[in-house]
Amino acid sequence: MKALVYTGVEELTYREENNPVETNGEGILKVQASGICGSDMHAYHGKDERRIPPLILGHEVSGKILNGKFKDKTVVLNPLITCLKCEYCTSGREHLCPDRVLLGMNRPHVRQGAFAELITAPEQNIYEIPKQLDTKEAAVAEPTAVSLHAVLMAENSSKKTLSECRILVQGAGAIGLLCALVLSKIKNAKNLTISDPNKLRLDECSKYVEAKFVNPSNKEINIDAFDIVFDTVGLEISRQQAISVVKPGGIIIHIGLTQPSGQFNFRKATLQEITFIGTYCYTNKDFKNTIKILANKDIGDLNWIEYRELKNGASAFKEIHDGTCSAPKIVLLP
Numbered sequence: 212m213k214a215l216v217y218t219g220v221e222e223l224t225y226r227e228e229n230n231p232v233e234t235n236g237e238g239i240l241k242v243q244a245s246g247i248c249g250s251d252m253h254a255y256h257g258k259d260e261r262r263i264p265p266l267i268l269g270h271e272v273s274g275k276i277l278n279g280k281f282k283d284k285t286v287v288l289n290p291l292i293t294c295l296k297c298e299y300c301t302s303g304r305e306h307l308c309p310d311r312v313l314l315g316m317n318r319p320h321v322r323q324g325a326f327a328e329l330i331t332a333p334e335q336n337i338y339e340i341p342k343q344l345d346t347k348e349a350a351v352a353e354p355t356a357v358s359l360h361a362v363l364m365a366e367n368s369s370k371k372t373l374s375e376c377r378i379l380v381q382g383a384g385a386i387g388l389l390c391a392l393v394l395s396k397i398k399n400a401k402n403l404t405i406s407d408p409n410k411l412r413l414d415e416c417s418k419y420v421e422a423k424f425v426n427p428s429n430k431e432i433n434i435d436a437f438d439i440v441f442d443t444v445g446l447e448i449s450r451q452q453a454i455s456v457v458k459p460g461g462i463i464i465h466i467g468l469t470q471p472s473g474q475f476n477f478r479k480a481t482l483q484e485i486t487f488i489g490t491y492c493y494t495n496k497d498f499k500n501t502i503k504i505l506a507n508k509d510i511g512d513l514n515w516i517e518y519r520e521l522k523n524g525a526s527a528f529k530e531i532h533d534g535t536c537s538a539p540k541i542v543l544l545p
C-alpha cells in the first residue's frame with residue numbers, strides 16, 4: 212500500500228509500505244479520509260516521545276471495512292484503544308484507561324496510523340456511520356468528540372447555564388472552532404469570543420459560527436471578564452491570559468498542551484475559586500453522540516474542512532507549520 216510516512220523531524224515521505232496483516236478481532240479499513248491533527252503536527256516537530264520515526268501518523272479516519280464482522284460497512288474509527296477491564300473502562304471513562312493506545316503511535320506499543328491506504332483497528336473501535344453522514348466528513352468525528360467532551364466538562368461544573376455565560380475560546384484551530392460550534396449551536400451560548408493571532412484563521416471561522424473574533428491582545432479580552440475560558444492553545448502565555456481574564460468563581464477548560472509547564476497565577480486561582488479543568492479525549496459515549504451530531508448537521512455544514520490528496524500530504528504539513536493555511540482542518544484523501 213501507499214502511505215505517508217513520518218521519516219524524520221519535519222520530514223514526511225510518500226512511499227510503498229507493507230499492507231497490514233489480518234488478525235483475529237480486528238478489521239482492516241480501506242481509508243477514504245484521514246485528518247491532520249495538532250498532535251500529528253507535534254510529532255512532525257519531533258516533540259512527541261510516543262511517536263518516533265519511521266511511523267505512519269494519523270488517527271482521524273473513516274472508510275470502508277474489508278473483512279470480519281463489519282465487512283463492507285462504512286465506518287469511522289475511534290482511535291483510542293483501551294483495555295475494557297480496568298476501573299475506568301468499566302465505568303464509562305475509557306479515555307483514562309492506563310493501558311490506552313492511540314492509532315498512529317509506536318511507544319509503548321506499535322499502532323500504525325491512518326495516512327495510508329489501509330489501517331487495522333480492533334472491532335471495538337469500529338463505529339458504523341449513518342447514510343446521511345458523508346464518509347469524508349466523518350473523519351472529523353475524533354476532534355469533534357474531543358470538543359464535545361470539553362464543553363460537557365464545562366457545563367457540568369458551571370453554576371450558570373452555558374447560554375448565560377460569557378465565554379472566551381483561545382485558538383481558532385479545529386478544536387477552537389469545534390468547541391465554539393458545539394457551544395453556539397448545541398448549547399445555545401450567545402456571548403462567545405474567539406481569539407487567535409492568525410487573522411486568516413479567524414476570518415475562516417467567522418463564516419461558520421456567531422462570535423466576536425479578535426487578536427489575543429484585543430482589549431475586548433479584559434481582566435475578570437469571562438465565566439469560562441477554553442484554552443485550546445496550551446501555551447504558558449495563553450494560560451496566563453486565561454487566569455487573568457476569567458471571572459471570580461469562573462472556569463478554565465485546558466485542552467491544548469503545547470507547553471506542558473510554566474508559571475501560573477495560583478494566588479488568583481485560590482483566592483477567587485477558579486476551577487481549572489484539564490480535559491483529554493472523550494468517552495465512548497461522547498464518540499457515539501458525536502456521530503449523531505455530525506449526521507444530523509447539529510453543528511452546521513462542515514465546509515471548513517479542506518481536502519487534499521494523501522500523496523501531497525507533506526506540503527499540507529509544511530503549510531500548517533508555516534501558518535499560511537487558513538483551513539481549521541485539512542483532511543487527506545488516499
Ligand SMILES: [Zn+2]
Pocket residue numbers: 248249250270271353354
Ligand atoms: Zn486528533
Ligand SMILES: [Zn+2]
Pocket residue numbers: 293294295296297298299300308309310
Ligand atoms: Zn482500561
